[in-house]
Amino acid sequence: MSTVPALAVEDLSVEFRTRSGIVKVLEHVGFSVDKGETVALVGESGSGKSVTAFAVMGILDAAGKVTSGRAMFGGADLLALGERDLAEQRGRELSMIFQNPRTALNPIRRVGLQIADVLVRHGGATRNDAPQAAIEMLKKVRIPDPERRAEAYPFELSGGMCQRIMIAIALACRPALLIADEPTTGLDVTTQAVIMDLIGELAGEAGMATIFITHDLALAAEYCDRIVVMHAGHIVEAAPGRDLFTHPRHPYSAKLLAATPGETVSLENMASIPGGLPDLRRSDLPACRYSDRCERRLGQCAQPLPQRTVGERRVVACWNPL
Amino acid sequence: MSTVPPGPLLDVAELAKRFTVGAKQGLLARATSFRKPVAPLPQLHAVDEVSFTIGRGETVGLVGESGCGKSTLVRLINRLLDPTSGSIRLGGTELADFKARDFAANPHRARIQMVFQDAGDSLNPRYTAADAIADPVRRLKKTSGAELTARVEALADMTGLPRELLSRFPHQLSGGQKARVGIARAIAVEPELLILDEPTAALDVSVQVVILQLLQQLKRELGMSYLFVSHDLNVVRLLCDRVLVMYLGKVVEQGPAAEVFADPRHPYTRALISAIPQAVPEQRAGRLRLDGEPRSPIDPDPRVCRFYGRCPKGTPRCAEEMPLLHPAGAARQVACHFA
C-alpha cells in the first residue's frame, strides 16, 4: 500500500450560522484517499457529504466556517490555503463534479466551449486544439453526435447529458483528486457504467484519487475500494465495499442496507431508518448522534465515541457494533 | 361524485416532438457559419410516434438511456411543451389541442401534476419551502389564511419534511430536503395523474423508502395514477405495474414490470437490466457492456433500427428496415426483428 495518501482529511469540523442558531454540521471528520483509490461517501441526505466536499474544495457557503481540522493534499493543507492558491489548484489538481449539473454550467455558453475553456485555462490544450479535444471528451462520456452537441446550450440537453458535460469538464484536465458529488444520479445504468469505467481508467492510468459521493450502496460497493458511512456530521463506519455490504458493523450502516432496494425485496418489507437526523442546532447533542435512533444503545453510549479498528482497513465508531 | 368515464385515464397516440437545431457546423467550422443554410434545418427527433395508455390507479414506469426523450415525453403530457403531432387524451379530454403557453390557466391544470427531475432547479430561490408548497394550493384550490397554513404543514408532515425547515430557502436545504418540497407541492392539489421525473434520484435510500411507500399509500387512498420516470430499475420494479422502455425517442419494449425484468426481450432492455449495479461480484456474471456510438437523434434514417450499431445482435436487415412495436406475449410489445 502506498505510504502517503493523496488526500488526508483530519479532524474536520464545520459550522453554519443560520437565522435560528449555529448548526454543527461536521464534527471530527477524518478519512483518507490513496492515489488511484476511489472512496465512497454515503449516508442520508443532510449527513454532511456535500459539506465535506465543499470544505475540502474551499467553496463553503459564506455562512459556513471550518472550526477545526486539516485536509492534506500534495504536502499542503487545503484548508489553510488562500483563495488565490486554492483557485489555482481547483480545476487542475482538484476537480469537482457538482450534485446539480444544470446550475453549475454556464447557461449562455455553448457546452463545447465550456469544456474548451477549462482545457485552455488549465493548460490541457491550446486555443486551437481545445475544440477538438472538447469533442473527444464528449465522445468519452458517450454523448451521441458529439460534434453537433458541442454547439448546444445547456437547456437544449437532457439532465443526464448536462451531467455528462460536467463530468467531461471535471475529467478534462486529468485531476489528481476528483470529488464527484452524486455524479451519476440522473444517468441510466448503462451510461453510469461507462462513466464509472472512465473514472476507474483515470484512477488506474493517472493515479487519480476519487471521493465518490453517492446514496447508491450497490454502486459504491461495485466500483469503490472503500465506503465511508456518514451520519449527522460524523463518520460512523469505514470499510471495504464488499465487507460493508455483507457484514455491516455499525447499526446505522445495517439500517441503510436494509432500506436499499434490491432484486428480492418488496416495498412492504422494506424499512426506513426510524427517526430522523438530530437537530444539529442542539447544544446538548449526544456523543453518538445516532443514539436517539439506535436499537443497540447501551449506558456507555453517552461517553465520547470510540474509533474501533475492526479487521483490515475497517473502522467503526460505536460502543456496541454488530 | 360524477361518474368516471370508461377507458384508460391517459391515452397517448402517435405523439411526436421534434426540435429544430442549428445546422451542423462544429466548433471547427465556426468561421463559415454566417452563411445562410439552404437545406431545411436539422430536426432532433426527441419523441418519435409514441403510443401508450395509463389506466386509472395504474403506475407505469418509464425507463431508458439518458437523453432518449423521457423528460420531453412527460413535458408534452404535462402540457409544458407543444407536440409536433399526435394526441394526448386525459379521461376523454384532448389535451394536445391546448397551447402549452395558456395551460397554466386551464381548468385541467390541476388534474396533472409533476415532480421534476432537478428538485432544486424547479424551486424558486426566493420562495421558502412553505411558499413553494402553498403556491399551487393558493392558485389552483383558492385556499388561503389559516386553512392554507394547516394544509402546508400537513403536506410537510406527509412527505417527512420537518416543519422547522418550512421557513428555509432552497439553498439552505439539502438535496433530499428539496426533493421533498417538490413532492409535497405536486400532491398538494390532489391530481388524477402524477408524473414523477426521477423523484427519488436525489434522495437517500431511507427517505426513498418512505416516499415510495407514501406514493403507494396515496395511490390507494386517492386512486391517483402515476407515470414514473426513473433510472433506478430496482425502484421501478418495486413500484410499477407496467414499464415502458424507450430508446432514442421510440418505445422499444413494454409490458408488466415483473415480466420485463425477469425476461427482457429487446437487446437494449437486456443491456439495461444487466447494468444494474451489483454489490456482490458473483452477480455480475454475464454482464453486457454496450460498445459503439449511439446513433444521432438528429434527422435519423427512418429505415434503420435506432439501436443498430450498438446492438450486440444487429444484422444487415436492421439497417434497412425499422422494427415496429409488435405483440410478444399477452400483455407485451417489443420492437426488434428478432424478439
Ligand SMILES: Nc1ncnc2c1ncn2[C@@H]1O[C@H](COP(=O)(O)OP(=O)(O)OP(=O)(O)O)[C@@H](O)[C@H]1O
Ligand atoms: N429545447 C430543446 N432544444 C433542442 N433539443 C432538446 C431540447 N430539449 C430536449 N432536447 C433533446 O431531446 C432529447 C431528449 O431529451 P430529454 O430531456 O427528454 O431526455 P431524457 O430521456 O429525459 O434524459 P435524462 O434521462 O438524461 O433526463 C435529447 O437529445 C435532448 O438533447
Ligand SMILES: Nc1ncnc2c1ncn2[C@@H]1O[C@H](COP(=O)(O)OP(=O)(O)O)[C@@H](O)[C@H]1O
Ligand atoms: N448554507 C447552509 N446554511 C445552513 N445549513 C446548511 C447549509 N448548507 C448545508 N446545510 C446543512 O448542513 C447539513 C449537511 O448538508 P449536506 O452536506 O448538503 O448533506 P448531504 O450529505 O446530503 O450532502 C444539512 O443539515 C443541511 O441542511
Ligand code: SF4
Ligand atoms: S454508540 Fe451506542 S447508540 Fe451509538 S450506534 Fe453504537 S450502539 Fe448505538
Ligand code: SF4
Ligand atoms: S432490430 Fe436489429 S439492431 Fe434493432 S434491436 Fe433488434 S437486433 Fe438489434
Ligand SMILES: [Mg+2]
Ligand atoms: Mg449532497
Ligand SMILES: [Mg+2]
Ligand atoms: Mg430527463
